Amino acid sequence: MVSKDVTVSNERGLHARPAMQFVDVANTFQSDVTVAKDGLEPIEVDGKSVMQMITLEATKGTVLNVKAQGDDAEAALKSLVELFETKFGEE
Amino acid sequence: MSAYRVPPTACHLAYFASMEIKKGIGVSSGVVICTAVVLDAEDLLIPKRLVEAEQIPREIERFDRAVADSIEDLGKLKDSLTLHAGEDVAGVGGIFDFHMGVLRDKVLLRQITDEIKKNRASAEYAVSTVMRRSANTFLAMTDRYFSERVKDIHDIERRLLRNLIGQKHEDLLHLTSDVVVIAHDLLPSQTAALDRNHVKGFASDVGGRTSHTAIVARAMGIPAVVGLGNITSEVSGGDIVIIDGTRGVVIVNPDAEQLVEHREARKKQLELGKELADLVDLPAETLDGHIVSLQANIEFPEDVDDALTQGAQGIGLYRTEFLYLASDTEPTEEDHFEAYANALRRVGGRPLVIRTLDLGADKYTTAMAQSPERNPFLGDRSIRMCLHDIPMFKRQLRAVMRSSVLGDVRIMFPMICTIMELRQAKMVLNDVMEELEDEGVPFRRETPVGMMVEVPAAVIQADQFAKEVNFFSIGTNDLIQYTLAVDRTNEKVAGLFCPAHPAVLKLVRDTIRSGARNSISVSVCGEMAGDPLYTLLLLGLGLNTFSMSGPDIPEVKKIIRSTTMEHARQVARRVMSFDSERQVMHFLREETRKIIPEAF
Numbered sequence: 275m276v277s278k279d280v281t282v283s284n285e286r287g288l289h290a291r292p293a294m295q296f297v298d299v300a301n302t303f304q305s306d307v308t309v310a311k312d313g314l315e316p317i318e319v320d321g322k323s324v325m326q327m328i329t330l331e332a333t334k335g336t337v338l339n340v341k342a343q344g345d346d347a348e349a350a351l352k353s354l355v356e357l358f359e360t361k362f363g364e365e
Numbered sequence: 366m367s368a369y370r371v372p373p374t375a376c377h378l379a380y381f382a383s384m385e386i387k388k389g390i391g392v393s394s395g396v397v398i399c400t401a402v403v404l405d406a407e408d409l410l411i412p413k414r415l416v417e418a419e420q421i422p423r424e425i426e427r428f429d430r431a432v433a434d435s436i437e438d439l440g441k442l443k444d445s446l447t448l449h450a451g452e453d454v455a456g457v458g459g460i461f462d463f464h465m466g467v468l469r470d471k472v473l474l475r476q477i478t479d480e481i482k483k484n485r486a487s488a489e490y491a492v493s494t495v496m497r498r499s500a501n502t503f504l505a506m507t508d509r510y511f512s513e514r515v516k517d518i519h520d521i522e523r524r525l526l527r528n529l530i531g532q533k534h535e536d537l538l539h540l541t542s543d544v545v546v547i548a549h550d551l552l553p554s555q556t557a558a559l560d561r562n563h564v565k566g567f568a569s570d571v572g573g574r575t576s577h578t579a580i581v582a583r584a585m586g587i588p589a590v591v592g593l594g595n596i597t598s599e600v601s602g603g604d605i606v607i608i609d610g611t612r613g614v615v616i617v618n619p620d621a622e623q624l625v626e627h628r629e630a631r632k633k634q635l636e637l638g639k640e641l642a643d644l645v646d647l648p649a650e651t652l653d654g655h656i657v658s659l660q661a662n663i664e665f666p667e668d669v670d671d672a673l674t675q676g677a678q679g680i681g682l683y684r685t686e687f688l689y690l691a692s693d694t695e696p697t698e699e700d701h702f703e704a705y706a707n708a709l710r711r712v713g714g715r716p717l718v719i720r721t722l723d724l725g726a727d728k729y730t731t732a733m734a735q736s737p738e739r740n741p742f743l744g745d746r747s748i749r750m751c752l753h754d755i756p757m758f759k760r761q762l763r764a765v766m767r768s769s770v771l772g773d774v775r776i777m778f779p780m781i782c783t784i785m786e787l788r789q790a791k792m793v794l795n796d797v798m799e800e801l802e803d804e805g806v807p808f809r810r811e812t813p814v815g816m817m818v819e820v821p822a823a824v825i826q827a828d829q830f831a832k833e834v835n836f837f838s839i840g841t842n843d844l845i846q847y848t849l850a851v852d853r854t855n856e857k858v859a860g861l862f863c864p865a866h867p868a869v870l871k872l873v874r875d876t877i878r879s880g881a882r883n884s885i886s887v888s889v890c891g892e893m894a895g896d897p898l899y900t901l902l903l904l905g906l907g908l909n910t911f912s913m914s915g916p917d918i919p920e921v922k923k924i925i926r927s928t929t930m931e932h933a934r935q936v937a938r939r940v941m942s943f944d945s946e947r948q949v950m951h952f953l954r955e956e957t958r959k960i961i962p963e964a965f
Contacts, residue, residue: 286510290463290517297466323472324463329502331511 276351277341280358288332290324292362297324299353305344307354311336321354384620389568389593391613392579393916396631397545397566397588398624401606401617403493403597404548415485424481428488431528432468438524439465464521473499489529494601496522501598515598540564545608547600551578561585561667566608568596568615582610583895583914584664586671590615641919645676649911649922655930657904659922660716660912662890666704669711672915676922679716679773681912682838682890683708685761686724695757701764709772716773718838718912719765720817721758721790723747723779742852747780752789762797769809777838779817784829787816791833817890819843824872827879837880838912841891845869864893865946865953870902874941877906888912897961898953900924905937920961927960 282288288296300307300321307321311330319326321340332338342350416424443461467473473495480491496518503515545566546559565587572578572591582589588610600606600617607616607627611634616623650656660681661672669680688696688704708717724746738744751758765776778790791814801808818824819840831837841864846853848869853862863869873889880887888910893899895913897920903911904925911921936956943949 287508289510290514291459294459294463294466297470320472323470324466325470325473325499328511328514329506331506331508333508333511 275341275343276347277339278351278355279337279339280355282332282334282336282338282358284361284364285334287334287336288327288330288338290328292357292364293324293327295362296354296357297322297327299357300350303342303344303346303350303353305342305347305350307350308341310339310341312339384623385599385617387593387596387599387615387617389590389596389613389615390572391588391590391610392572393567393582393587393589394611395566395586395588395634396607396609396611396627398605398607398619398627398631399543399545399565401547401600401602401604402544403600403602404546404551416481416487418485421482421485424486424488424491425478427529428477428481428491431488431492431525432474434528435521435524436465436468438528439468460517464517464524467517467521468525489526490601490603492522492525492529496525497598497601504595504598545606547596547606548578549597551581566606566610567591568593568600568606568608570595570597580914581664583916584662584668586675586914586916638919641923644919644922644926645674647922647926649678649925651904651925651928651930651933653929653931657908657925658888658910659918659925660718660888660910661915661918662912663708663915666708666711668915669708672918673712673715675915675918677715677915677918679718680708680712681716681718681888681910682777683717683719685720685722689722689724696760698760698764701761702767705764705768705774706771709768709774712772714772716775718775718777718815720777720779721748721761721765722751723817724750742846748778748786748790749780752786752793755793758793759797762794763801766794766797766801766808766812767806769812770807774809775813775815775836777815777817777836779840780819780843781816781830782820782822784826784833787830787833817843818876819891820847821872824876824879827876828883831879831883831885834885836885837876837887839873839876839887839889839891841869841873841889841893844872844891848872863946863950864891864896864899865949867941867944867946867949870941870949873903874906874937877908881907886910895921897921897924898950898957901928901933901936901956901960902940902953904928904930905933905935905940924957924960 284292308318309321309327309330310316310318311332317330319330321327330338340351340354342354344350439461477491477495480486480495481488484491486494500515500518503512503518506512540560540563543563543565545568546564547568549570550572551567551569564585567578567582567587567589569578569591570593578589578591588608590608590610590613593615596615604618607619607623609615609627609630616627619627648656649659658678659676660679661668661675661677662682662684663669663672663680664684664687672680685701685704688700705719745753762776765774768774776794778787781787781790794814798808798810813835815836815838816823816830816834817840818827818837820843823830827837842853845851845862845864845866849861849863849866851858851861853859877887886909888894889903889908890912894903894911895917900921901924913921936953940949940952943952
């Protein structure tokens with residue numbers, strides 16, 4: 275299993291469009307993907323489910339932990355982290 | 366509002382029908398324990414339907430097909446939009462992508478198919494249950510952008526349901542078992558088309574003591590709680606719900622303890638009801654022999670039967686709006702006549718006061734609303750609307766006059782503000798009588814004509830009006846609204862809406878006095894007449910006709926039969942010396958409690 279912390283830097287947080295992008299990318303891999311948020315109510319969701327991703331309520335500045343487990347975990351994590359680094363193609 | 370949040374982790378998938386207690390405004394007393402049907406704005410009614418084990422694969426297949434159809438719909442919608450705009454300027458395409466993404470969400474789809482498999486639910490019910498549960502998770506979010514995604518969830522749910530049901534809406538007219546109706550707000554057109562034998566209670570998101578839902582519930586004598594916030598999203602069709610209209614509480618999926626407690630309460634209430642029922646055949650006579658008339662307000666001819674069982678001595682207010690609201694087209698003269706003849710057959714020689722169309726902005730259905738008014742309560746409503754559409758007004762008046770030979774019909778004009786309006790309305794009535802005479806159609810020329818007193822102007826000029834009508838009927842709901850400048854349906858200011866305001870009481874007193882001076886009868890037909898808190902006061906002010914919802918009659922009668930005119934007059938004198946509604950209510954509560962301790 276591999277994991278990495280990322281920070282949401284999009285102005286409107288991980289809203290519908292970036293959440294969709296994340297799920298679309300996650301679904302191209304065999305590995306299981308989960309995303310966790312710390313805080314008062316720590317939660318962990320399925321990274322291949324857009325409904326669950328939205329329920330993270332990840333606003334700008336939120337730190338998320340992305341995990342991948344499976345044969346192509348390394349590649350999956352790399353692609354997913356990249357999405358955050360490029361702000362999902364937003365300004 | 367529920368504070369608990371379903372954590373969207375693996376245990377998100379497990380669902381426990383947890384008990385939920387919600388507080389609202391009790392507007393029609395009584396307790397009922399029943400299965401819920403939920404109406405949303407589109408009238409979609411999702412019944413809990415268990416399917417046979419062998420039907421499960423079929424339900425899953427139906428669901429899969431609805432998902433595929435919904436995705437296809439969305440794809441087409443997106444194409445047509447981007448085709449129009451050339452490019453996706455507003456980012457609307459993204460919304461469709463998101464909706465399609467949700468419909469492809471394997472976790473969500475599995476939740477729904479699990480619901481079908483494990484609970485043997487119909488596809489519709491499974492969709493509605495799972496989507497509403499998800500909606501609740503969104504509602505609990507603090508960030509506005511995220512909590513507003515609940516709209517998307519509702520949207521997706523509706524799309525799925527539409528595809529499942531194939532536009533075939535179930536209606537409330539063909540129920541086979543008892544239900545309580547959960548709605549955002551009941552529209553008049555919905556209440557007109559419901560099966561009165563099977564609907565046992567109402568609960569709604571919005572509304573106040575005088576909202577349409579409240580009035581209909583009281584007329585039907587069933588419990589109702591309004592102003593519950595978002596009850597429609599927290600109840601799924603088929604849930605067991607307790608509606609306690611006396612305490613203003615709704616309990617969703619009650620536990621065993623709650624069930625027992627409420628069954629007890631219901632038993633007690635039925636016993637009290639029986640005690641009051643013994644009063645039915647006794648006159649509304651004070652201990653010192655003063656007799657008043659207790660009448661009922663009705664909405665449908667069929668309501669007459671219940672009203673008489675409750676001891677009504679006539680119908681003091683027959684609201685005719687339902688004729689207009691029950692269908693999409695304006696009622697014909699025959700539609701009117703049939704309804705009036707029907708009511709007269711049932712009322713059997715007792716008085717029937719027919720109020721002409723009193724459609725106001727608060728009662729419009731969207732289909733009828735022409736152009737939105739900026740200030741509808743001060744706009745083109747009621748008698749004003751009738752005088753702007755004489756042919757429509759005449760159709761109703763002709764039917765009223767034709768029915769006048771069948772019983773003791775009285776006609777009443779609503780919302781009269783100026784003497785010219787009254788004269789105009791009477792002129793139209795005269796025209797109608799002349800026409801009928803020319804046609805050789807029988808009618809009773811001396812049919813009494815009265816007016817509603819529901820704007821302060823009518824009270825101030827009461828002596829002038831009294832010379833031109835046979836009776837006054839005080840509509841307290843509107844009188845309060847127009848005197849205190851309060852929109853009673855606006856939850857933020859509804860608290861200011863109070864019959865006990867000394868200014869309102871002075872207007873009521875002056876109207877009763879003016880009637881006495883001019884020897885015409887005066888009744889009160891607003892909610893105030895049926896509220897036991899005001900019985901002593903109104904009696905003491907000299908009111909001789911009270912018209913109220915049928916179920917309120919026994920309690921009001923009990924108060925009247927337990928007091929003397931002398932005492933009631935003392936109460937009234939005392940009340941009129943107070944300067945605040947709080948004093949008034951406090952004093953009246955004390956006095957009334959002395960007579961029926963169980964009332965408050």
